[in-house]
Amino acid sequence: MSLIGFKAGNHPQQTGKRGADDGTDDRGTHAEVFDPLQARFGFTLDVAAAAHNAKCPRYFTREEDGLEQPWTGERVWCNPPYSDVGAWVRKAWREWTDGAELIVMLLPANRCEQGWWQEHVEPHRDRPGSPLCVEFLRGRMRFVRPGTVIGPKGDRPPFGCCLLIWSRDA
Numbered sequence: 001m002s003l004i005g006f007k008a009g010n011h012p013q014q015t016g017k018r019g020a021d022d023g024t025d026d027r028g029t030h031a032e033v034f035d036p037l038q039a040r041f042g043f044t045l046d047v048a049a050a051a052h053n054a055k056c057p058r059y060f061t062r063e064e065d066g067l068e069q070p071w072t073g074e075r076v077w078c079n080p081p082y083s084d085v086g087a088w089v090r091k092a093w094r095e096w097t098d099g100a101e102l103i104v105m106l107l108p109a110n111r112c113e114q115g116w117w118q119e120h121v122e123p124h125r126d127r128p129g130s131p132l133c134v135e136f137l138r139g140r141m142r143f144v145r146p147g148t149v150i151g152p153k154g155d156r157p158p159f160g161c162c163l164l165i166w167s168r169d170a
């Protein structure tokens with residue numbers, strides 16, 4: 001089987017005919033995942049948050065649009081809306097160049113065939129001298145969604161996740 005010529009896209013639940021579905025995109029990072037990362041990295045800014053799921057005292061909401069705000073000098077946490085991951089990865093590279101101290105982005109690990117991964121992650125990840133490394137997380141993580149009652153089997157997406165880490169300490 002060959003993937004040559006395969007053109008991937010986001011799942012219809014994420015983009016639909018009317019654009020991204022807020023109910024799908026609004027998935028907060030569970031404390032059991034975030035807290036050890038906060039202890040490890042010491043984030044100062046959550047760039048893709050809502051008041052109900054912000055992970056740092058300073059955060060940008062959808063209305064403030066973290067894609068339009070500077071991240072310079074910050075230690076950034078980003079769990080972006082998965083309907084437009086490419087825009088957030090491109091922004092991270094720009095902000096890294098402009099002086100962000102650290103950027104950690106939580107992403108679906110099943111999108112490595114998409115253009116944003118092939119152009120902005122694959123050529124750089126885990127290479128000598130590159131600031132970008134990728135850490136694949138074990139299992140399928142649980143997200144927090146507003147107004148959702150979690151059943152006995154949890155609320156896990158059908159994919160694993162990874163962290164993209166831009167670090168000056170690498």
